[in-house]
Amino acid sequence: MALGTYAGPDEEWVHQATTRLSEGGLHRLAHWLTEAERDPNTFRWYAGEPTDVSPESHRFAIEFSNALMDKDVPKPSRPE
DSSP states (O other): OGGGGOOSTTHHHHHHHHHHHHTTOHHHHHHHHHHHHHOHHHHHHHHSOOSSSOHHHHHHHHHHHHHHHHTTSOOOOOOO
16 A cells, blocks of 8 residues: 555556565655655665665665664553
8 A cells, every 4th residue: 555655657666666675664665655756866776776886885875774764663662
């Protein structure tokens, strides 16, 4: 259902790339879809295979972005 929120250009490709980038995290999926709508060029850089950086740098950028997104995940409340 979350993928249905994006219906822009290259919809099928964006859905596949977003699923791959989110690495199974539903909260990440929403962030990547928002990025695809907000700034398609940056999203394409993250989702594609950039030629101007090494694969290691590209992987680091994705992991770094996902780690930042993980900070937004609500923590379950603990009973006191």
